[in-house]
Amino acid sequence: MARIIIADDDELVVDIVRAALEARGHIVGALPDGVAVQAVLQSKRPDLLILDCNMPEKGGITALREVRAAAGSYDIPVLMLTARTAKSDEWLAYQSGADDFLRKPFDADQLVARAEALLGDSRRLRA
Numbered sequence: 001m002a003r004i005i006i007a008d009d010d011e012l013v014v015d016i017v018r019a020a021l022e023a024r025g026h027i028v029g030a031l032p033d034g035v036a037v038q039a040v041l042q043s044k045r046p047d048l049l050i051l052d053c054n055m056p057e058k059g060g061i062t063a064l065r066e067v068r069a070a071a072g073s074y075d076i077p078v079l080m081l082t083a084r085t086a087k088s089d090e091w092l093a094y095q096s097g098a099d100d101f102l103r104k105p106f107d108a109d110q111l112v113a114r115a116e117a118l119l120g121d122s123r124r125l126r127a
Contacts, residue, residue, distance in 0.1 A: 001025045001026055001027065002026045002027070002046075002047035002048055002119050003026070003027050003029070003044075003045075003046045003047050003048075004021055004026050004027065004028045004029070004046055004047060004048045004049075004050065004115065005028075005029045005030070005031060005037070005040065005044075005046040005048075005049050005050070006018070006028060006029075006030050006031070006049075006050040006051075006081075007030075007031040007032070007033065007034060007036065007037050007049070007050070007051050007052060007055065007060065007063065008030070008031075008032075008050070008051075008052035008055065008081065009032050009033060009052065009054075009055045009056055010052070013052070013081070013104065014030045016108055017050065017081070017108075017111060018030065019108075020108035020109070020111060020112050021111075021112060021115060024112055024116070026115075029044075029046070032055070032056075033055040033056050033057045033058055034051070034055050034057060034058030034059055034060060034062055034063030034066075035057045035058045037049070037051070037058075037063045037066075037067065038063070038066055038067075038070075041067065041070065041072070041073045041076075042072075045072065045073065045076065046076060047076075047077075047119055048076070048077050048078075048079065048115055048118055048119055049067065049076050049077070049078045049079070050078075050079045050080075050081050050115070051063055051064055051078060051079070051080055051081065052080075052081055052082055053080060053082035053083075053084050053089065053093070054082065054083065054084070060080060060082065060093075061092060061093065061096050064078055064080070064093070064096045064097055064098060065096050065097065067097070068096070068097035077099045077100075077118040077119065077121065078097065078098050078099050078100075079098070079099065079100045079101075079102060079111075079114060079115060079118060080093040080098045080100070080101045080102070081102050081104065081106065081111070082101075082102075082103060082104060083103070083104040084103070085103060099118050099121075100114050100117075100118055102114060
């Protein structure tokens with residue numbers, strides 16, 4: 001069981017991600033934008049962070065850069081989940097510190113598999 005936070009302004013996407021991950025026994029919290037990510041990370045440390053690139057106020061790339069720059073969160077695995085389709089967007093996400101990149105629309109089983117792979121990698125590195 002892992003604690004996962006998804007930051008996405010699309011409620012349907014959040015519902016799909018939450019249902020898929022909770023069916024595997026994970027606890028999922030949802031945030032509406034990148035501004036909320038920093039506020040939550042000051043008090044809670046998730047095992048995985050899923051960020052949408054396009055959100056109001058602060059997008060996922062900016063939030064990701066802040067996560068990587070902060071002492072208490074720099075090593076949290078991050079999966080970017082976005083509707084952006086350009087290869088340059090994927091490159092930018094990886095250059096900003098993303099651990100994985102998945103495009104919308106997505107297959108829920110693939111999302112779970114990739115999330116759990118990141119969780120497994122993270123646990124092995126901490127051991």
